[in-house]
Every structure is written in C-alpha cells, then in structure tokens.
Amino acid sequence: MAPVVAKKQRILVVDDSPICRKVLCKSLAAYGYDTDTANDGQDACDKLLFDPCLYDAVLMDLRMPIMDGLTATK
Numbered sequence: 001m002a003p004v005v006a007k008k009q010r011i012l013v014v015d016d017s018p019i020c021r022k023v024l025c026k027s028l029a030a031y032g033y034d035t036d037t038a039n040d041g042q043d044a045c046d047k048l049l050f051d052p053c054l055y056d057a058v059l060m061d062l063r064m065p066i067m068d069g070l071t072a073t074k
Helices: 018-030 040-048 069-073
Strands: 010-014 036-038 057-058
Touching: 010 018, 010 040, 018 036, 036 040, 040 057, 040 069, 057 069
Parallel strands: 010 036, 010 057
Antiparallel strands: none
16 A cells, blocks of 8 residues: 655656656656656756756666766766
C-alpha cells in the first residue's frame, strides 16, 4: 500500500535512458508524486535555472552524455 502524500510533490527525474526514466516515473506516480524528466545534466540545469522552486527533489543518474550528474549537481 502506497503512503499518502499530503501535498503533491514534484520530482525531476534525470537519466539518459528512456526506459529508466519511464520506470522511475511510474514508480514515483504509484506513491502519488508528480514527475518531470530531463535527458541529461544540461537539460536538468536548464529546467532548474528556469524555475528553481518548481521541483521538490531531483533524482539524477551520475553517468550521462553532454553533462554528467556530478557536474550538474555542482
């Protein structure tokens, strides 16, 4: 049984694999979270710079093309 989330929280899922993004989004949706996706670290940074308060959390892969997760986090 999934826990009840009081305020619907939004999570940014960052991964270069479409399958991983889909699995993570479906899993998080089962727990009541809204999700958005990014294909790489640069895409994630662009979304976060556009509106830093839009997401409550970010789940990011470490190894991705263009910009990896560690560089994006810095």
